[in-house]
Amino acid sequence: MSGDQSTDGQRSLFILSPGDRDGLRQAAQRVGWRAIGARRAKDAPQRYLNSEAQVALVDLRKGGAAELLAPLVPAMEAGGGALLVLIDPQDEAHIPTLMTAGATHYLVAPVSDARLGAALASAYRLVERLGGGAQHSQRAQRIRRGDALYWDLARGHRLLRLSDNLARHLGLANVQVAPSTLLRRLPRSERRSILTALKAMRSTGHPAALAHSVPGRPGQRLVHHLRAGTGAIAADVEWLSDGHEQEGANRDYLTGLRSRQAALEWLDRRVGLPTTILLLSISQFDRMNAAYGQVVGDALLGRIARRIERMVDDVAPGAMVARIAGTEFLIGLTGETAGSDRATFLARQLIGAVGQPFSAGDHLIRLTARCGIAQARTEDDATQLLRRAGTALSDARQGGGEGIRILSAERQSRQVDGDRLETDLRLALDRGEIGIVFQPQYPVDSDKISGVEALARWNHPHYGPLGAGILFATAERSDYMLPLSAHIQAEALRQAAAWPGALSDLRLSINVTAADIAQPGFMGNLLGLVDGSGFPRSRLTVEITESGLIEDVGAAGALLTALRAEGLAVAIDDFGTGYSSLAYLKSLPLDYLKIDSGLAQDIAGTARDRIIVRGVIHMAKSLGLKVIAEGVETEEQLDLLAREGCDYYQGFLRSAGVASADLINLVLRG
Numbered sequence: 001m002s003g004d005q006s007t008d009g010q011r012s013l014f015i016l017s018p019g020d021r022d023g024l025r026q027a028a029q030r031v032g033w034r035a036i037g038a039r040r041a042k043d044a045p046q047r048y049l050n051s052e053a054q055v056a057l058v059d060l061r062k063g064g065a066a067e068l069l070a071p072l073v074p075a076m077e078a079g080g081g082a083l084l085v086l087i088d089p090q091d092e093a094h095i096p097t098l099m100t101a102g103a104t105h106y107l108v109a110p111v112s113d114a115r116l117g118a119a120l121a122s123a124y125r126l127v128e129r130l131g132g133g134a135q136h137s138q139r140a141q142r143i144r145r146g147d148a149l150y151w152d153l154a155r156g157h158r159l160l161r162l163s164d165n166l167a168r169h170l171g172l173a174n175v176q177v178a179p180s181t182l183l184r185r186l187p188r189s190e191r192r193s194i195l196t197a198l199k200a201m202r203s204t205g206h207p208a209a210l211a212h213s214v215p216g217r218p219g220q221r222l223v224h225h226l227r228a229g230t231g232a233i234a235a236d237v238e239w240l241s242d243g244h245e246q247e248g249a250n251r252d253y254l255t256g257l258r259s260r261q262a263a264l265e266w267l268d269r270r271v272g273l274p275t276t277i278l279l280l281s282i283s284q285f286d287r288m289n290a291a292y293g294q295v296v297g298d299a300l301l302g303r304i305a306r307r308i309e310r311m312v313d314d315v316a317p318g319a320m321v322a323r324i325a326g327t328e329f330l331i332g333l334t335g336e337t338a339g340s341d342r343a344t345f346l347a348r349q350l351i352g353a354v355g356q357p358f359s360a361g362d363h364l365i366r367l368t369a370r371c372g373i374a375q376a377r378t379e380d381d382a383t384q385l386l387r388r389a390g391t392a393l394s395d396a397r398q399g400g401g402e403g404i405r406i407l408s409a410e411r412q413s414r415q416v417d418g419d420r421l422e423t424d425l426r427l428a429l430d431r432g433e434i435g436i437v438f439q440p441q442y443p444v445d446s447d448k449i450s451g452v453e454a455l456a457r458w459n460h461p462h463y464g465p466l467g468a469g470i471l472f473a474t475a476e477r478s479d480y481m482l483p484l485s486a487h488i489q490a491e492a493l494r495q496a497a498a499w500p501g502a503l504s505d506l507r508l509s510i511n512v513t514a515a516d517i518a519q520p521g522f523m524g525n526l527l528g529l530v531d532g533s534g535f536p537r538s539r540l541t542v543e544i545t546e547s548g549l550i551e552d553v554g555a556a557g558a559l560l561t562a563l564r565a566e567g568l569a570v571a572i573d574d575f576g577t578g579y580s581s582l583a584y585l586k587s588l589p590l591d592y593l594k595i596d597s598g599l600a601q602d603i604a605g606t607a608r609d610r611i612i613v614r615g616v617i618h619m620a621k622s623l624g625l626k627v628i629a630e631g632v633e634t635e636e637q638l639d640l641l642a643r644e645g646c647d648y649y650q651g652f653l654r655s656a657g658v659a660s661a662d663l664i665n666l667v668l669r670g
Contacts, residue, residue, distance in 0.1 A: 011124055014048045016041065016068055017059030017086075024059065024086075024111075031117035041071050045293070048072060054081035055123045061088050061109055065098060073102035082123035082607065086111065097582070099615045102608060126607055149222070149237035153179070166237055169222070171215050186212045201226050201233070252323040254298055255305035263322035263330050267382030275376040276338040279389040280308070280350055281397070282327035283368045292365070300358055300365065301327070306598070307353045314470060315346045330386075340375065340406055345421070347371040347404045349470065370396040373406040421474045424460065429487055433459045434471070436491050437657030440666065441507075441628060441650045444642035449667055451507030453543070453650065454492035455657045456484075481515050489526070493533035493540075495660045503667050509541040511573060517544070517556055527566060537567035541592065544584075545573045553587045561589045571628070575599070575616065585623065593620040597631020597651070603640045610640070617644045 015024050015037040025035040036053060038044050041064075048056055058068050065085075072083065084105040085098050095106055104126060107119040149169070151162045159176045167175045170185050183191055190212045197210040211223040224235040250262040258266070267275070282304065289297040301323075308329055312319050320332035331350075333343055351371060357364040372393025376385050392407040428434050438452035458471045475481045489510050496508045516522055530537055542563060544556075560570045571592035572584055585593075595616060602609035620627050629641050632651035641649060658666065 011055070011120075012036065012053035013120065014038070014053040014056040015059070016044045016048075016056065016072065018064070018068070019062060020059060024057065027111060027113060027116055028057075028120070030113050031120065033120060041068050044068075045071050055084065055120060056081065057084045057086060057107075057120075058103075059086045060091070060098075061086060063091075065094075065101065069098065069101055069103065082126050084119055084123050096615055096619055100612055104608060104611050150235060151182075151224075151237070152234035153232060155232045169214060185215055187215075197226070198233075201228055255302050255323050257305050257309070257329070258320065258322035260322065260324040263320065263324055263332070264382045264386070266320050266322075266332060267385055270332070270334065270376070271381055272378055273376075274334065274338045275385070276333045276340070276343045277374055277376075277385060277389050278331040278333070278343060278347055278350070279372045279374070279386075279393045280329045280331065280347070280354075281370050281372075281393055282354060283370060283397075285327040285367070288365060288367070303358060304354060304367075305329070307356075308350060310598070311349050311353045312346070315349055316342065324386075330389075338375075340373070343373050343375075344404065344406065347373060349473075351404070352473075371404045372396050373404065375407070421460075422477055422480075425458075425471075425474050425480055425484070428458060428460075429483070431461075433461070434484070434487060434491075435459060435659075436488065436495060437659055438492075438496075438508075438663045439650050439657040440655045440663065441509075441648050442654055443648055444638065444646055448670075449506065450648060451509060451541070452663065453509040454488065454496075454511070456488045457657070481513060482519065485511075485513055485516050490529055490533075493530060493535050497534040499660070500664060503664065506667070507539050507541055507569075508535065509543050509571065511543050511545055513545055514556075517559055518552070523559055523562055523566075526563075530568075541569040541571050543571045543573040543592075543594065544588070553584065557587045557589060564589055564591070574630075585619070590623075590625055592628055593625045594628045594630055595646075600629040600631050600641065600649075600651075601633065601637060603644070604634065604636045613641075614644050617641075617646055621645050 011033050013028050013033045013035045015021060015028065015035055016039075017024050017037065018039050021037040021039050025037045028035040036047070038047050056072060058072065060068060069083075069085065082104045083102060084107060085103045086107050086109060087094070087098070088109055092108060098106065105119060105123045107115065149163055149166045151160050151166060153160050158178065160179055160182055162170075162172065162175045162177065162182075164175060167173075167177075170182070172181070172185065183194065186194065194210050194212060209223055209225050211221050214220045214222055220239070222237055222239060224237050226233065226235045228234075250259055251257070252259045267277070285297070288300070305321075305323065308331070309321055312321055312331055316331075316333055319334075320330075322330045322332075324330045331346070333346075351369045354367050354369040357366050370393060372389045372391070372395065374385055374389035374392055380388070388407045392405040395405040395407075435457045437455050437457055439455055440449045441451040441453065442448070443450055456468045456471055471484070472481070475484045489512070492508065492510050499506070512526075519525075526542075527537075530540060542560075544560070564570055569591040570589060571594055572588065572590055573594045574596045575593050593616075595613070599613055599616065603613045604610075617627050626647045627645065628648040628650065629637075629646050630650055632638050632641065632649040632653045634653060638649060638653060655666065
């Protein structure tokens with residue numbers, strides 16, 4: 001039966017119930033829904049997608065969340081919508097876990113028509129409010145990538161706030177402009193109709209739309225979908241012409257990275273300039289597709305793209321990243337990052353990131369990758385450089401070892417030498433290469449810095465500045481984590497103790513690893529370090545990195561209880577990246593919960609992303625914890641996090657990590 005909701009006004013519902021499919025289907029029909037039912041989880045994802053329903057109901061009254069709920073989650077990720085779970089009263093305690101697993105709504109048995117109708121209406125309202133299905137997913141991707149087109153005018157404000165991309169297309173130097181400035185950028189012949197549409201919306205309050213040509217781009221038009229509420233006006237903007245197609249051509253539809261066309265254009269602009277490209281290929285992805293299906297494969301490519309982006313941002317900020325074929329990704333390096341050493345190091349990190357397992361329901365998917373590296377010659381155009389990278393990739397596929405090959409400007413293809421970072425790290429402390437920066441933390445409702453997190457940076461003599469992720473990964477491999485951690489803690493306390501009186505209210509957070517707290521005498525050593533530095537215990541927070549597995553949670557809980565009794569605060573760091581999050585919340589005495597940057601940024605993503613972040617925040621607040629969001633990069637993310645109850649945030653929206661002297665200047669400037 002078709003799920004097309006335009007045929008007779010009925011909304012479509014997909015039902016998965018091993019024992020009561022027909023009863024639930026009849027109940028749904030009584031409250032005005034067209035129901036498509038299934039008893040088996042095996043073919044449920046494909047049947048759900050074929051039904052075109054945007055709401056699914058999964059019957060968990062007899063348990064089986066792993067078997068029934070998990071298979072539908074990838075399909076929901078791909079198709080959008082809402083997922084309602086039906087549970088027995090005794091299972092209400094499992095609701096947070098079900099929400100984390102992918103549910104968006106729940107209904108507790110027994111089921112009456114009225115309660116079922118209300119639950120379905122609530123689920124559909126979520127779909128409706130967010131725009132529904134694939135359209136919303138695409139818009140959410142655009143927002144995360146930063147190429148969304150929108151503007152808003154807040155109540156009582158005199159300036160419009162435009163997205164960066166919209167300001168660029170309209171030729172405006174600033175993202176905050178007076179309405180008259182925006183109007184003057186538009187063709188004179190269209191201004192009157194635009195003013196008429198705005199006045200009509202103000203007087204009636206009803207949504208409206210207006211369209212206009214784009215300055216300097218004949219034949220291309222934008223349409224603004226206007227909406228008003230509580231005195232504010234906002235608009236989502238989209239292309240109404242070929243310009244939209246051109247914009248879409250610059251982005252890969254599946255991953256949000258740059259497209260092949262955009263990558264070639266970037267390479268064309270680099271002709272004659274120092275450039276190195278990495279061509280990364282995921283191996284045997286077709287077998288993964290055959291085993292798990294196209295839906296899972298498409299979702300997995302998006303997750304691979306996010307890992308690549310984060311690693312590139314860590315090693316070579318500003319590099320170009322694109323998906324140029326099915327499972328091939330291109331990374332373009334320029335300037336100081338274009339050297340063969342940095343490119344080789346990045347290739348190793350990317351292969352390692354792809355090699356980390358991905359979860360898919362009850363399964364762990366493990367992938368491998370190969371990388372070809374090509375350094376540009378003076379005479380290379382985009383096609384020639386890409387062909388040379390392809391040659392290097394072919395060598396990497398045929399050879400053994402690390403799976404990396406370089407085709408230098410002299411056409412020499414060679415296997416990369418062994419990693420020397422582990423050896424270099426043992427010399428780095430003596431050479432003074434490990435430095436400290438402090439990332440400011442802010443209350444969500446204030447511009448005043450309330451605290452800082454101490455972060456490590458490795459100023460490598462060959463590779464340049466390297467982030468904490470690479471530093472600690474190298475330390476783990478070389479069994480050098482404990483000396484490194486102790487050095488960072490001591491240096492952070494030493495610098496913070498020297499801050500002037502103007503910074504006397506700032507809290508300092510230092511990172512402590514699972515390996516640290518497992519050491520005999522750790523507490524006495526740490527307290528001695530703190531007291532010896534002169535930094536007040538009352539202003540210090542110890543952050544336990546959640547991505548490191550704590551083997552004895554009970555012993556860790558006792559240790560942290562003792563630290564709190566000595567005046568220190570305790571936080572769980574990077575919450576959402578590991579496997580024991582809920583166990584840690586249950587067993588460890590905490591003052592703060594820090595949401596991992598990837599999870600915090602998801603607040604502006606799909607409906608499911610937002611619900612998961614909301615659930616984490618509400619769970620922490622119900623336990624009496626303050627919540628800190630890491631990696632906040634946009635005003636939209638901050639607004640949504642504040643709305644859900646987040647207390648503090650840190651990230652590039654306000655400040656990256658800064659040296660101690662720069663931090664002092666930041667505070668003194670207010």
